[in-house]
Amino acid sequence: MALDGIVISNIVAELNSTILNSKISKIAEPEADELLLTLKGPNGSFRLSMSASASLPFIYLTPTNKVSPLTAPTFCMVLRKHIANGRITKIYQPGMERIINFEIEHLNEMGDLCHKVLIIELMGKYSNIIFTDSDGTIIDSAKRIPASVSSVREVLPGRAYKIPATQEDKYNPLTVDSKQFVDIISAKPLTVSKAIYSSFSGISPLVANELAHRAGLDADSPVAAYSHDELLHLGSNFTWMMEDIKNNRFTPNIVRDGNEPKEFSSIELTQYSDLTVTKYESISEVLELYYSERNAYTRIRQKSADLRKHVNTLLERNQKKYSLQMKQLKDSEKREKYKVYGELINAFGYGLTPDDKFLEAANYYDDNKIIKIPIDNTKTPAENAQKYFDKYGKMKRTAEALNELILETKGQIDHLESIQNSLDIALSADDLVQIKDELIEYGFIKKGKGSKKQKVKSKPFHYISSDGFDMYVGKNNYQNDELTFKLATGNDWWFHAKGMPGSHVIVKAENKELPDSTFEEAGKLAGYYSKGKNADKVEIDYLQKKNVKKPNGAAAGFVVYYTNYSLTIHPDISDIRQIE
Template sequence: MAFDGIVIAGLVHELNQTILNTKISKIAQPENDELLLTCKGSSGQFRVSISANASLPFLYLTDTNKTSPLQAPTFCMVLRKHIANGRIISITQPHMERIIHLKIEHLNEMGDICHKTLVIELMGKHSNIIFCDEDGTMIDSIKHVSSAVSSLREVLPGRPYFIPATQEDKFNAMTMDATQICDAIKAKPMSICKAIYTTFTGVSPLVASELAYRAGMDADQSLLACTDDEIHHLANHIAWFFDEIRHNEFHPVIVRKDKRPIEFSAIELTMYQDYEMEHMESISQMLEVFYAERNIYNRIHQKSADLRKIVTTALERNQKKYQLQQKQQKDAEKREKYKLYGELINVYGYNLQDQAKELVCENFYDNNKEIRIPLDPQKTARENSQKYFDKYGKLKRTSEALEVQLAETKAQIDHLESIQNSLNIALSADDLVQIKEELMEYGFIKKHKHGKKQKIKSKPFHYISSDGYDMYVGKNNYQNDELTFKFATGNDWWFHAKKMPGSHVIVKNKGGEMPDRVFEEAGKLAGYYSSGRDSDKLEIDYLQKKNVKKPAGSAPGFVVYYTNYSLTIHPDISGLTLVESSNT
């Protein structure tokens, strides 16, 4: 994510077009580090959501209202006292910093006109909202920072406000031409990308990489390896870019990979040509959509954290157990040697001397090659022979038991890996309910005797192919069984990633032959909703559902089949249409 000076510049332009000269009719503080301003003007009502959250700072216009606490926090009360019904007369961004100044005109208790400034600093963990008097003295802030916390600047009532001097060595490219830009970056012993974002204020690594891409250069290439002409060429592109920013030519966009938002920017990101681009109407809309969707993914990840820990712990335990069993099985394979020793002692041991420590004889099983067999000198030949036969018998019984145990442990590992994959594709709290039920049913989570069973709301994914065929994807093992053995009919097609945990994909057969493109798209779904989704190429097995069988007593989602077709795909589903979660 790049909430940088470029995005701030776009926001300032947007705010000047909407809330400049509006009155602040309502001030709320729905969270400890969040403000919600309601502004009214001749063009209507606007809400401005501002967050100084250390991990997720933002500012954008929104239509969404938020519930405020019954008792307003102190900072909110201070703002209401001073600037309620105040008019926003200026919105600026100092020197391309990640800072916005809202200058507000209001009347004091005596009816005199006064000015205050609301400073919004969107600087990651240092984010803050600071309320200042006309002379720059801090009246209050949403977060207080003492000298014990920061040696650079105290943020406390009565202290003078100043921008932290963290970027004194950076230049404001908005005030520079191509020649000055070239002089600023040349001869820096670092990559092109780093040279750009460490030289100019407000430029993030994302924008720096985009500028290098526009100039046709490798962002990771060392600047020292570039010729003077190449550096001049790069400087020209940087100058052209900032000329666009000066003229407020913003193109807000969200970059998606497999439907999930991975980046946003106030400018066109040409370096992401192979990704899905969603162009937005405004910077605020872009930020609101991006943060809302990222919040969903983050929230689900947090809600599934306990389940992930349980699955990971059980998986690691079973994998160690499996490795130990394999080692024991390998040791048990030595049993044939002990059987051979016993037989050879029985054949050649008649002429052994008392207290012999070894028997040297010919191995008639191996072209009469000489073999040396260790002996216990305290035992007779018969007793030594029986000792080796006893070892053989014990290892044979161990090997037979291990074969069963290895199969059980491998089945347990496969089951846990399939649950792990289900957690990876879960998109809502409802998707986690069935996964938790499965973990309880198979003893990974202790069942509550009087626990109320949660209602299952999660349904399989429902996609429509380019040729209009319905394609269904199970989100977990229970849904996989439901789709394959209750929903699908015999002639429907079944798809699954080869030899790895993944979802069952069902394509409903309309009768007749399906187009090749449907097989390819269904294969992409099977690859995407598997543990191999990040692979460049995957092999997918597919066959008609009537040839898929479920062994008695097997774990949910486990099937067998003996004849199938295969295809190789790249698991990219960006061109497929998700209708909804199916109501099968």
């Protein structure tokens, strides 16, 4: 429930302060289940975009126009017929429901003043845009719901509009005081969070978790685990929040993990102290930004899905191979025993008889302890000794070959994990181009016939330290190489998360001494853009670029260094300014 009742209250307050009494000058339906109204009124011109999409319902003011189909859909034509040039006289939210009603007055064909209601229900897969007469009779809707689809609530022309049925045990949070709040949630054998959002309309799990956090309670603990006083304190936080909503005191904000949008709300979210919380003046700006950014992340995840699957498959295959090779290497460590057997048979085998199946001899390699050596009595002592020497030689050759194979397999695993990290931080299709090129170059993907190398537009991340130093972060192994061996000069500083896949971070020192704060910020970037991003602490290696070397034949992004400094950081980059 991204658009909860509190966000809807914020939207209604914003719309009342901007488009109330505006005239509807244009009505368009750019996508199925989506309307774009162009409005002109006392406060200027606005575009109001609304969607009843099952996967992404929304409503917000936007400066962006959208191309509409040449032939307007039926619902759009109905709206144009009735309310084109109509005036919005009232905008309200019933209770704390995820519903917004627009009352509109207009002149009919006879010049008589008429009233209509445009209702947008923002309820996930049940979302709809419904157009009714002033008496509640449905004229039409974006989605027609016949009895065959829902026996509870038909949405068809000519039927009476009914507000969607809410759960009978849900209360309007705006009418509940702290004592009533405690009585309500105490009656449910649920966790604190679930007891709140299942008891009150318009309250999402996000808001319920926020209330628990503000009260110092664990949202996932049972209500029964807390005393009456602790629950009263929770109730006080609840009523304080509701007072803010009643008085239109909203704090539109987006919570981001680095560049990725995680949540949005109309209340301040104190539960995300380790993430970046950006506040905005307008809830419309929040919604448009959040959805566009979230869509960008969703699209890049979809576009990279095949690459991720391929890399994950190769990684699992190499990890299994590595595990088997390590087991075989461990088994080959027994070879020294066979060498000793052969030497002891040569030294003491002269006393064997044709019936002997074992040779008991003093092992002069182990304080003359007596050992029992199996003997093939069909062979001479010399042949028995040679059999053990042959076995030793074979296992020795196997161990030598395995050591090379293990290094090769480990190199493949490290390389694939670094590519996996590059996929995690990719933000655009251009970022994926270089990653795919790398997979092709190193034989992880076969090059398609006739495929041409695409022009690369992806660039490293660029940040500025609080002391004004440029800091660059590679998005993939090609960029890591370019930053370290082309952009950086000898006295620039190089940072990398210790012992794990991650980006190279370069700080351009410009022959100056770096302040401690810049070292810390660069370390945070190295930690954040590594496999340790979600860890509480990450150890970072750092040194001047002149001490970083690339071995001959090493894969892109792989370097060696022998002297370095270390620092331990929490990978939070929320306070570091990004340029591009």
